[in-house]
Amino acid sequence: MNILVCVKRVPAPGARINITEDGQQVDTAFLGFTVSPHEECAVEAAVQLVEKHGGEVTVLTLGDVLAEEQLRTAASVGAVKAVLVPIEGMDWDAQRTASAISSAITALETANGTFDLILFGNESADSCGYQVGVRAAVKLGRPMVNGAKGIELADGVATIRRESDAGQEIYKLPLPACIGVREGINLPRYPTMKGRLASKKVEIQRTEISAESGGLQMIQLQRPPERVSNTQILGTGPEAASAVVDLLVELGVFK
Amino acid sequence: MSVLVVVEHDRGTMTPASLGALTAGRNLAKQINTTLEAVTVGANADALSDAISAYGATTVHQAHHAALVDFGPEAWGESVAQVVRKSSPQVVIGCGTERGHEVIAQVAARLDLPASMNCIEFDASFDGVQPLRMTRARWGGSLLENAQLDASIKLVTLANHTVEPVEAPTPTNIAVINVELDASVMHSFVRDRVERVAGVTLATAPVVVSGGRGVGSAEAFGPLEELAGLLGGIVGCSRAVTNNGWRNHTDQVGQTGTRIAPDIYIACGISGAIQHWVGAMASKNILAINTDREANIVTKAGYAVIGDLHKVVPAISEEIRRRRGL
Ligand SMILES: Cc1cc2nc3c(=O)[nH]c(=O)nc-3n(C[C@H](O)[C@H](O)[C@H](O)COP(=O)(O)OP(=O)(O)OC[C@H]3O[C@@H](n4cnc5c(N)ncnc54)[C@H](O)[C@@H]3O)c2cc1C
Ligand SMILES: Nc1ncnc2c1ncn2[C@@H]1O[C@H](COP(=O)(O)O)[C@@H](O)[C@H]1O
Numbered sequence: 001m002n003i004l005v006c007v008k009r010v011p012a013p014g015a016r017i018n019i020t021e022d023g024q025q026v027d028t029a030f031l032g033f034t035v036s037p038h039e040e041c042a043v044e045a046a047v048q049l050v051e052k053h054g055g056e057v058t059v060l061t062l063g064d065v066l067a068e069e070q071l072r073t074a075a076s077v078g079a080v081k082a083v084l085v086p087i088e089g090m091d092w093d094a095q096r097t098a099s100a101i102s103s104a105i106t107a108l109e110t111a112n113g114t115f116d117l118i119l120f121g122n123e124s125a126d127s128c129g130y131q132v133g134v135r136a137a138v139k140l141g142r143p144m145v146n147g148a149k150g151i152e153l154a155d156g157v158a159t160i161r162r163e164s165d166a167g168q169e170i171y172k173l174p175l176p177a178c179i180g181v182r183e184g185i186n187l188p189r190y191p192t193m194k195g196r197l198a199s200k201k202v203e204i205q206r207t208e209i210s211a212e213s214g215g216l217q218m219i220q221l222q223r224p225p226e227r228v229s230n231t232q233i234l235g236t237g238p239e240a241a242s243a244v245v246d247l248l249v250e251l252g253v254f255k
Numbered sequence: 256m257s258v259l260v261v262v263e264h265d266r267g268t269m270t271p272a273s274l275g276a277l278t279a280g281r282n283l284a285k286q287i288n289t290t291l292e293a294v295t296v297g298a299n300a301d302a303l304s305d306a307i308s309a310y311g312a313t314t315v316h317q318a319h320h321a322a323l324v325d326f327g328p329e330a331w332g333e334s335v336a337q338v339v340r341k342s343s344p345q346v347v348i349g350c351g352t353e354r355g356h357e358v359i360a361q362v363a364a365r366l367d368l369p370a371s372m373n374c375i376e377f378d379a380s381f382d383g384v385q386p387l388r389m390t391r392a393r394w395g396g397s398l399l400e401n402a403q404l405d406a407s408i409k410l411v412t413l414a415n416h417t418v419e420p421v422e423a424p425t426p427t428n429i430a431v432i433n434v435e436l437d438a439s440v441m442h443s444f445v446r447d448r449v450e451r452v453a454g455v456t457l458a459t460a461p462v463v464v465s466g467g468r469g470v471g472s473a474e475a476f477g478p479l480e481e482l483a484g485l486l487g488g489i490v491g492c493s494r495a496v497t498n499n500g501w502r503n504h505t506d507q508v509g510q511t512g513t514r515i516a517p518d519i520y521i522a523c524g525i526s527g528a529i530q531h532w533v534g535a536m537a538s539k540n541i542l543a544i545n546t547d548r549e550a551n552i553v554t555k556a557g558y559a560v561i562g563d564l565h566k567v568v569p570a571i572s573e574e575i576r577r578r579r580g581l
Contacts, residue, residue, distance in 0.1 A: 003524045013397075013528075013530075014528055014529070014551075015526070015528060015529060015551040016529050016551075017394060017397050017398050017529055021399070027459055029361065030302065037494070038511060051403070084360055089499045093369070094369070094370075095367075095369055098364075099297075104515050115326065125394065125395075125511075126393060126512070127393055128372065128373060128392065128393050128394065128395060129372060130356035130357070130372045130373075130412075131356075131359075131363060131370055131372065134328075134357065134360035134361055134363075134364055135360065135364040136362070137364075138361070138364035138365060139364070141439065143329065143442040143443050144328070144329070144443065145330070145443050146356075146357050146360075147353050147354070151308055159396040164265075164353075164448075165270075166448070166450060166451060167448060167449045167450040168448065168449040168451075169326075169445045169447075169448055170445065170446050170447035170448065171443055171444070171445060171446060172446050173440075173442050173443060173519040177442075182511075183504060183507075183511040183512070184497075184503075184504030184505065184507070184512075187497070187498070187500055194313045199429055214369045215368065215404060216369040216370070216371050216402055216403070216404050216407065217402060217403045217404075218401075218402050218406075219400075219402055219403055220400070221393070221398055221399070221400055221401075222398075222399045222401060223398060223399070224396070224398070227536065227555055229554065229555050229556060229557055231543075231553060231554060231555075231556055231558065231559050232557065232558050232559070233548075233558075233559050234542075234560050235557055235560055235561075236560070236561045236562050237560075237561075237562035237563070238562065238566045238567055239570075239571035240562065240567065240570075241567070241570035241571045241573065241574040242574055242576070244542065244560060244567075244571050245562075245571065245574045245575055245578060247542070247558060248486070248519070248575075249494065251518060251539075251540055252518070253486055253518050253519050254575065254578075
């Protein structure tokens with residue numbers, strides 16, 4: 001079972017997201033970075049599948065050199081191969097990203113054989129484009145379902161569970177297939193000390209790819225209007241209970 | 256020439272998001288002086304044409320194929336792509352839902368066109384031909400992006416709940432199109448379903464009592480459960496809590512969890528990180544219980560109690576019981 005997971009490095013902002021003066025980027029001066037939560041779960045899902053069925057997990061990212069940090073994080077929890085598609089400067093748009101990722105995958109598969117599964121996040125945390133995975137899957141000619149909250153493999157078929165308003169839907173895709181994973185499918189493990197040490201030794205393969213820009217262009221980021229609240233402090237400590245219940249009565253939620 | 260709306264339905268039942276998309280489509284069609292058209296996928300949606308007509312679509316393209324019984328992202332994407340090729344709309348609008356995004360992404364990939372998801376506003380000076388400028392939600396709505404979509408056919412999804420549905424009945428033509436689907440798009444149909452057991456869910460509960468890292472352990476959620484129970488509500492949590500394995504992810508409020516809109520949201524020991532806030536901000540009232548007067552959630556909430564949640568929450572339950580004479 002050879003599984004590829006596509007992850008993206010994104011800033012991890014706290015109470016608010018600040019943007020640079022020119023409005024072109026999130027101001028990351030004081031921020032750490034992470035991979036999108038959905039993709040963190042995709043890495044965990046891949047590692048669990050390999051633990052069960054054998055094989056190996058490869059992680060791939062398209063981003064600047066610093067994204068090696070996220071590849072190593074994935075390696076520290078079980079990925080054994082890591083691929084960086086290096087780019088410089090601003091993020092690439094979804095079409096360009098998908099076309100570069102699918103070219104990189106084709107190159108990897110030519111060298112090492114087909115990935116049985118390629119996992120993506122349901123959507124990236126920052127651009128929320130909901131499309132890179134679908135585009136890459138269509139380019140590779142593989143079936144794709146997004147939003148997976150459960151993946152099981154048996155007899156060359158991936159059974160996917162996804163949530164809907166009415167309950168759950170089950171999909172069955174023949175391998176090789178692509179799947180977009182949602183947070184909640186599992187609880188990602190923390191790296192062990194041994195994992196951390198091993199991740200330092202993983203060789204990061206660089207695959208340079210050029211691709212043309214697509215037709216969606218960012219002009220500027222902006223912050224949504226912020227809610228200004230004149231917070232009413234109902235009290236301090238347990239003595240505030242009475243004021244809280246008065247409020248619940250007033251709002252009609254205490255019956 | 257038209258604005259084409261992809262109507263989302265589940266085995267013939269239209270989803271509420273479609274009505275907002277139809278309304279937005281009609282507004283945009285009026286702006287660029289063209290007609291609103293709609294596409295439904297599968298013959299089991301043919302009966303929706305009357306309802307669609309009530310929202311002003313002059314043509315409904317009914318995509319038919321024997322395989323189009325249940326939802327399947329690839330078959331739906333390919334069907335809509337064929338309708339788009341045939342009807343050459345200027346703009347295609349899908350719903351800002353899981354299925355909506357997925358179908359538009361499939362259409363975009365198949366027609367090799369760009370797509371802009373979760374739009375909240377379209378440029379009022381758009382003439383139908385020039386690039387379309389829009390504002391779209393990023394970071395789960397924590398940040399907005401002004402963007403420009405430059406393509407012969409503009410593919411977008413409308414962020415859910417951004418446009419209030421308004422009817423505008425019109426006579427409607429039906430155009431049946433028998434789409435051709437090859438084996439490659441047949442894999443991803445829904446094969447089975449598990450219906451949810453009825454009951455309040457996080458998304459619909461009138462009261463949500465949520466706990467964050469400040470709660471400290473899985474067991475310490477007991478008093479929050481009790482308070483939620485007394486108010487006919489449900490317990491939610493932050494990602495710090497799910498990450499620690501204290502609660503299931505189905506309880507998580509936020510960007511990668513559930514968006515809620517209760518009458519009151521009681522946030523206990525939650526700092527109010529932006530990714531949590533976007534999931535909670537639609538609540539009608541917010542009460543923060545936190546030891547830190549400067550916590551983001553405290554400054555943004557309408558009401559707050561400053562103090563240790565482990566003392567405050569049981570005291571509130573106790574006061575409720577006292578007033579009920581329990
Ligand atoms: C891409 C991305 C997506 C994310 N999606 C989500 C999401 O969907 N949902 C989500 O919640 N987070 C999400 N996060 C994580 C988010 O950034 C925060 O890390 C998280 O919300 C913090 O949880 P918290 O408020 O419980 O913990 P903390 O930030 O640690 O806050 C704990 C709070 O508890 C208070 N406190 C401590 N002890 C007590 C006590 N005894 N009584 C009262 N108050 C006390 C403290 O003053 C503090 O305010 C996401 C992050 C990223 C990068
Ligand atoms: N730069 C990137 N590098 C690797 N994978 C990516 C990148 N951008 C997007 N993806 C993958 O595509 C998914 C969907 O991204 P998006 O279309 O931006 O929402 C993400 O969850 C990732 O798995």
